[in-house]
Amino acid sequence: MxxxxxxxxxxxxxxxxxxxxxxxxxxxxxxxxxxxxxxxxxxxxxxxxxxxxxxxxxxxxxxxxxxxxxxxxxxxxxxxxxxxxxxxxxxxxxxxxxxxxxxxxxxxxxxxxxxxxPLRVALIREGCFVRRTLECANLLDVVNTITGAQREEIRSLLSRQQAALHDGATDALFQADEEMHRRLFEFAGRSRVWTLIAGTKLHLDRVRWLLLDRIKGHAERILREHTTIVERLMANDTAGFCSEMQKHIDAVAVHLLELRSCLPESYFSD
Amino acid sequence: MxxxxxxxxxxxxxxxxxxxxxxxxxxxxxxxxxxxxxxxxxxxxxxxxxxxxxxxxxxxxxxxxxxxxxxxxxxxxxxxxxxxxxxxxxxxxxxxxxxxxxxxxxxxxxxxxxxxxPLRVALIREGCFVRRTLECANLLDVVNTITGAQREEIRSLLSRQQAALHDGATDALFQADEEMHRRLFEFAGRSRVWTLIAGTKLHLDRVRWLLLDRIKGHAERILREHTTIVERLMANDTAGFCSEMQKHIDAVAVHLLELRSCLPESYFSD
DNA sequence: TCTTGCATACTACCATGCAAGTATGGTAGT
DNA sequence: ACTACCATACTTGCATGGTAGTATGCAAGA
Incomplete structure (x- = not known):
């Protein structure tokens, strides 16, 4: 073609x-x-x-x-x-x-x-920037105000992810992931920021679904990273949280290149 | 009503x-x-x-x-x-x-x-967060790579703003303002991030145009702040830049309250 | 064999008409 | 005077038809 x-x-x-x-x-x-x-x-x-x-x-x-x-x-x-x-x-x-x-x-x-x-490389790369920047900045505010109940909620969302991975239900895993990130914005009274991110996230998710099908052990890697991130959050280690979050989100951009080599070139642009 | x-x-x-x-x-x-x-x-x-x-x-x-x-x-x-x-x-x-x-x-x-x-207060408040967060993060990267020609371009856009203010051409002032911010993203290869911001900026601009009509000396204040921001940029004072930029953008949210007292309540929501 | 031209079948864009739902103003009944 | 009701004139949502533009495939010619 x-x-x-x-x-x-x-x-x-x-x-x-x-x-x-x-x-x-x-x-x-x-x-x-x-x-x-x-x-x-x-x-x-x-x-x-x-x-x-x-x-x-x-x-x-x-x-x-x-x-x-x-x-x-x-x-x-x-x-x-x-x-x-x-x-x-x-x-x-x-x-x-x-x-x-x-x-x-x-x-x-x-x-x-x-x-x-097509999957627009620039859109995805810049989408990673938007996500990691906003999520990290938001978290800096959240760690100062987070309550015990909220901590518990995040922890439970993580275990929902673990259960989903165990059942092989990637749908449920992604859903719990999404809800975890969304809740972190709602904790700071910024639900509309999340809807904004959700718009750019569409393009990142296109890559993630493709990765899930092609790359062995991708779901496991996602959950491992989530676990690390939540651990940092629970330990109030904001610097560690941000760097892990950054790695986690930017992984999409990194693996995109790898994806490009095993899919038709017409799938991509930019 | x-x-x-x-x-x-x-x-x-x-x-x-x-x-x-x-x-x-x-x-x-x-x-x-x-x-x-x-x-x-x-x-x-x-x-x-x-x-x-x-x-x-x-x-x-x-x-x-x-x-x-x-x-x-x-x-x-x-x-x-x-x-x-x-x-x-x-x-x-x-x-x-x-x-x-x-x-x-x-x-x-x-x-x-x-x-x-209506003007949605939450949307505007969170829009400020998005703008200041992304613009500051972007600038941290830009200061490391900015060239002399790019510096000159920013400076010229600022003087265009000064000229516009002198002529009372608020249209031209806003236009030069917009271009300045946009260029700073393009310097880092993030033109799509700016188009994203432009979407949220619509709501901030609604407030700014209202302020311009009601608040005396508002245009002068904007230009003063821009001047300070560009000075910080030229001096490679990124911390100062971010704090000034933050004040500048959040001014919209601050003045929104003031605006609410002199306009029909039906204009607002949330 | 290769190129050129054209009929044809598609596309998205826009105009128009109909249907379902809602606010308004007047009227009849109390 | 006041309430309940209903005809009417709006609204947006959807269906359908016509139009301009484009790709395709075949046929005629070099």
Whole structure:
């Protein structure tokens, strides 16, 4: 497959220079839209709930498989196919796709097609910076105010992770992980900061799910790191906490390179 | 006008309990949708450019006046009115509004109306945390790698701010300010971190524009602080830089309280 | 064999119409 | 005077149709 570089094609730009793009690259944008329909249809769990917004439900249905890698970078997402798969008109599908565009999970090429966005190395690298910076800064405040009950809650979330790993339930492991980090922000009255991070975390999670499938013992490593981090937290060792947290988050960026060598180059960009 | 509290009404929730909301509060949601049309029409500079996406253009047309306070919190934004004002159908207007919803600048109450979101104190307070944390952390890296030319660029952006203040051009002042901060991230290869911050900065800017109108000498104070910050940067005094930057950004949160006393309570939330 | 041109089938974008839900103002009944 | 009710005029959510732009594959020509 021809590589889609972000230099050659800028999504949603109708500028004059779009005329001069080579046909060779353009043809890479279209292509396998045919298999899209059944691929999407398999993701729809059940008929949509008419009492809730269709757009929101479709957004959720699409986002999860993108982040988890079931819809790989470059996968075609045509409005009509998805609409047929979920059983609605194209309108709510379109709104869901626009939402995903803003999250930078898909790219729309006007009049051409919509595709799952590649893994953008720069986005991931900078996402690591944002996460580790905000989480460390937040923790410096939390350690001064944390209560015994809150300590206990964190500890219990860690043991939930251990149990999940033991059962091989990576879903539950990730969920407990997410909740642990979120709670640390809520302890400092910063729940909205976490929702901000959650937006950038989407891109880090795309890498993490891929790593989980390809790299042996990855889940074990995650849990080991979490354990170390919580130990530092319990010991009020903020410096140690920050350095461990930093290593833990930046591991995504480090392993990204390794991932790049065993996956199609078209999965990546930047 | 009746206060719209976020506890009483959750946007875009079609849950069963929506039936029990009191009529008194609901009636506050609708109301002055009549004056919306001409209010919006005054904001449209010229006919839209058909060669670019209508949605994006409408989004830009609406966002600026919201951030600047020309469309105050609570202002009605009905799809039909805006569509008539800009001369398109409701579809691209709808997409622009959805975009603004994601930026948390407007709230949509299904089947009731769409309004400019109030100034959310928590969002602003936590936005300050995000900005000061990321900007300080970024600068710790920048000071080690900054070149002479980059130093000169920052200095020139500061003098552009001085010139703008002298001319009373607050627009140009804000623009140069924004570019200065953005460049500091680009120096470290983190342009995407800045776009992330720009999203939270929207809410801080809403406060800043209001302050600029109400508080005498506010522009002068901003420039004074910028000057101090750049001085610290030039002197490689990173600790001083961070503390000044912190004061500068947190000033928004501090003055927010003061602003709350001289503006309708309905402008605020949380 | 290779290139060029064109019909065709797709795409996303936008316009329009309908449906479901909600606030408002007037009216009938108490 | 006051309350309950209902017609009406809004709102947003969704469905559908038309349009401009793009890739593809075939056919005609060099």
């Amino acid at each position: 021809v590589v889609l570089t972000s230099e050659s094609i800028t999504p949603h730009s109708r500028e004059a220079d779009s005329k001069v793009r080579s046909t060779r690259i353009r043809s890479a944008i279209r292509g396998d839209f045919d298999q899209a329909q059944e691929q999407i249809a398999a993701l729809v769990p059940q008929p949509l709930d008419p009492s809730r917004s269709y757009s929101a439900q479709i957004h959720a249905i699409l986002r999860d498989p993108i982040v988890r890698g079931h819809l790989p970078p470059g996968a075609a997402l045509s409005e009509a196919s998805i609409a047929a798969a979920v059983g609605t008109s194209r309108t709510p599908v379109r709104e869901a796709l626009q939402h995903l565009v803003q999250e930078q999970l898909v790219q729309v090429y006007p009049q051409v097609g919509t595709r799952v966005a | 009746v206060v719209l509290t976020s506890e009483s009404i959750t946007p875009h929730s079609r849950e069963a309990d929506s039936k029990v909301r009191s009529t008194r509060i609901r009636s506050a949601i609708r109301g002055d949708f009549d004056q919306a049309q001409e209010q919006i029409a005054a904001l449209v500079p010229q006919p839209l450019d058909p060669s670019r996406s209508y949605s994006a253009q409408i989004h830009a047309i609406l966002r600026d006046p919201i951030v600047r306070g020309h469309l105050p919190p609570g202002a009605a934004l009905s799809e039909a009115s805006i569509a008539a004002a800009v001369g398109t159908s409701r579809t691209p207007v709808r997409e622009a509004l959805q975009h603004l919803v994601q930026e948390q600048l407007v709230q949509v109450y299904p089947q009731v109306g769409t309004r400019v979101a």
